[in-house]
Amino acid sequence: AVRDILSPVLRESKFKEHGRITPEEFVAAGDFLAYKFPVWTWEKADPSKTRDFLPADKQFLLTRGVPCLRRATSLAYTDADEDAERMVSVDPSSTNKEDEWVETHAGRPPPIHHNPHDISDIPDADDHDSDHGHHTSSVSKHMAKLSISGAPAAHIPDIDDIPDMEEEGLEGDVDDAAAAPTATSGPSAATEEGKNTNLLSVRTYDVMITYDKHYQTPRIWLYGYDENRRPLKPEQIFEDVSAEHAYKTVTIEQFPHSSLQAASVHPCKHAEVMKKVIERFNAHVLDEQRKANGGLAPPSPAASKGAKEPSKKGWLGGALRKVTGGTSPSTEKTPEPTGTPGAEFVDDSVEGMRVDFYLVVFLKFIASIVPTIEVDSTAAF
Amino acid sequence: MASSAANTGSAKPLLQFTPFSSTVQPAFWHELTNLKIDVLRLSQDAIPIHASYSIGRAVVDRETGMEVALGCNLVVSGDAFKDPKDVKPAPNSVTVRGVLKNFNTIEDFKNVNKQEMFNNTAKEMWAKTLQTGDPSHLFDFLLITFADLKKYKYYYWFAFPAFAASPPWEKQGEWAPAVDVVPIKGLEAIHKAIHSGGSDSSIAAALLAKPSANDPTAYETAPLNKFSDFFAGTPGEKRFVVFPDPSAHSQHVGWPLRNILTYILFNHHQTAAISPSSPLNIIAWRDIDTPSSSSHPPKSLYIKAYVPSLPDTSAVPAAVGWEKNPAGKLGPRMADLAPMMDPKRLADQAV
CATH class of the missing domain: 3.40.140.70 (Ubiquitin-like modifier-activating enzyme ATG7 N-terminal domain)
Known part of the structure; x- marks a missing residue:
């Protein structure tokens, strides 16, 4: 934290060169995220914990009640790279693109054998060069450790701690109009179709995004609740973190804008990863833009519609067109980021990915670290 | 038990x-x-x-x-x-x-x-x-x-x-998509009303809707306490009580509806005149985005409900x-x- 306070605020943006962003760009990207996905809102900090390089009413981004249907450990997610691949394969001209974004992990069978190159593109915090094939076993080690250390306490409710005050007589008659508890774990549609879904225990998370001044990147924070909405213990949160990151890049720390502790993904490698992800995404965006320019005339009337009619092109399509020069409500709302790198490109009508998109891309990257927590709002609805 | x-x-x-x-x-x-x-x-x-x-x-x-x-x-x-x-x-x-x-x-x-x-x-x-x-x-x-x-x-x-409620409310039929009974344009109007009808910039907890006299695809809305005025002269099948539903369950709706129904039953029973032959139209509002036929197919549900006999309202x-x-x-x-x-x-x- 001291480093964070001493670090100078990044003023000049070259987010495509090194993956880092300025506070202004963080605000611009946050505005875009909150505009596009209203589940995200800007929040104020505790008065004593307001950082002056950000507007007082835009200290961090928050979304509440993010569902997490099952444990990452139970799925043995190990191939973070697959998400990045998906992202590049997005084709805004295909009709079903929205689904492509949604189904980042869809229908993926648990990996049977492990390809060591799978995660080479997403650098790991600690062990870049170690043999990634050992990750699965290291997880099971972690899990074994868990079950020994916190065996009875971890999952069984602390019934003994609750004063014995079941009050049978409290509500006299049986209330037929109250629906029998289906439990959050009982998905109605699924149970009706006779599938065994009792294994689902739906956790929810409050997810916060702050700006880390030292690393000059966004930083993600998680606060979890179990299916009975009791606060999750740290070791339970680690069950929702992918194997490569549990106990390494994810730690429990003081949330910078309040007095609470939350799980956080350490941002030391964020810039590096974001640079790679942005490179791919940018190449794709540029490609699309050139196509759009080369083929038809820039669709200016359609561009403003684009954002409003996601059915035709999907939200990405709308956003991409916005990038090509159309006016959409978000462009007006979003302050022009300082030093948008448009000049780097020879073709000045082709600008590539704008910094507004940074957090949307960032969440896709975070989704690979916490694969079962639906932080990627583009998939939420 | x-x-x-x-x-x-x-x-x-x-x-x-x-x-x-x-x-x-x-x-x-x-x-x-x-x-x-x-x-x-x-x-x-x-x-x-x-x-x-x-x-x-x-x-x-x-x-x-x-x-x-x-x-x-x-x-x-x-x-x-x-x-x-x-x-x-x-x-x-x-x-x-x-x-x-x-x-x-x-x-x-x-x-x-x-x-x-x-x-x-x-x-x-x-x-x-x-x-x-x-x-x-x-x-x-x-x-x-x-x-x-x-x-x-x-x-x-x-x-x-x-x-x-005693006797309790009963369903007539099953929960069905609201779009079956209210046209998309009407749902849009309701969506707008819910989002502008709350105090302190939150959304309204309940509201009333009916098709406009001039244009049956357009809908008018009013706050819940206007039940008697707003629905006077409106036939029962064109009266809709709408509430943002905290439940996403396909068969059961959220707890707030219980007291909304009680309120209607006790405060507006003369206008409501609820009986098995004259049920109340309820819309459980489940649309977060503005419903539209293309991008956000409406998710809200609709049902008819009634009480078999009026409770003692005193x-x-x-x-x-x-x-x-x-x-x-x-x-x-x-x-x-x-x-x-x-x-x-x-x-x-x-x-």
Whole structure:
């Protein structure tokens, strides 16, 4: 934290060169995220914990009640790279693109054998060069450790701690109009179709995004609740973190804008990863833009519609067109980021990915670290 | 309890409601701790708080493709002690008021006459709402707590009083898509009204809708308390009662509807004239985005419901609504924040 306070605020943006962003760009990207996905809102900090390089009413981004249907450990997610691949394969001209974004992990069978190159593109915090094939076993080690250390306490409710005050007589008659508890774990549609879904225990998370001044990147924070909405213990949160990151890049720390502790993904490698992800995404965006320019005339009337009619092109399509020069409500709302790198490109009508998109891309990257927590709002609805 | 299960069989198509599930954010316990130490000290007076519920969400399980309904949650945040006017509400949520009673000892917490507390809350709701015709206290709640500050453990018990109709409401048919009965343009108008109808920039907890006299695809809306004026002269099948539904369950709607129905039954029974042959049209509003035929197919549901016979409108109906604990029993819950707040535990956690 001291480093964070001493670090100078990044003023000049070259987010495509090194993956880092300025506070202004963080605000611009946050505005875009909150505009596009209203589940995200800007929040104020505790008065004593307001950082002056950000507007007082835009200290961090928050979304509440993010569902997490099952444990990452139970799925043995190990191939973070697959998400990045998906992202590049997005084709805004295909009709079903929205689904492509949604189904980042869809229908993926648990990996049977492990390809060591799978995660080479997403650098790991600690062990870049170690043999990634050992990750699965290291997880099971972690899990074994868990079950020994916190065996009875971890999952069984602390019934003994609750004063014995079941009050049978409290509500006299049986209330037929109250629906029998289906439990959050009982998905109605699924149970009706006779599938065994009792294994689902739906956790929810409050997810916060702050700006880390030292690393000059966004930083993600998680606060979890179990299916009975009791606060999750740290070791339970680690069950929702992918194997490569549990106990390494994810730690429990003081949330910078309040007095609470939350799980956080350490941002030391964020810039590096974001640079790679942005490179791919940018190449794709540029490609699309050139196509759009080369083929038809820039669709200016359609561009403003684009954002409003996601059915035709999907939200990405709308956003991409916005990038090509159309006016959409978000462009007006979003302050022009300082030093948008448009000049780097020879073709000045082709600008590539704008910094507004940074957090949307960032969440896709975070989704690979916490694969079962639906932080990627583009998939939420 | 076994006999009750038999009673709830399929004999009568009862309208059923998903009880609220309380979700207390850790920031609330933090605020309560500060309040207890700095302000309340040994006071056990009731404190006004507020909470919110939002339109129920369902997510598609990416592993199975199934839609999973999330809980019918009432969320209490760290802002609960502030004036609701000073708090930015969570998106798509209804702000509700409640009363917190914090006890100094676990014995006080255990021994307080809960039935009496509950009845007093319900009585107050009745007096504030159903006797005056102002529906703003229809969704009040009660929260009792004991904070074990040394152990970072918080014992709590919510009650969401709901007046039980006797005889209970019955369904005519099953829940069906609202778009079957209200055209898309009408749904858009309702969506707009819900989002502009709330106070303090939260959304409206309930509203009324009917097709416009000039253009049957356009819909007019009004707040719930205008029931008698707004629906006078409107035939029963064109009257719609709409409420943002915190439940995403396909068969059961959220708890708030219970008191909305009671309100209509007791305050507007002459206009409503509800009977098996003249049911009430209810729309459980489940659309977060503006419904449209292309991008956001409407998710809201529709049903007809009625009471077999009118209750005695001079008597106060019984209320129910203590929240059950994770074991499914009537009992308090406990939030253990030691792992996230206790400095000693946190030091152990740090590697």
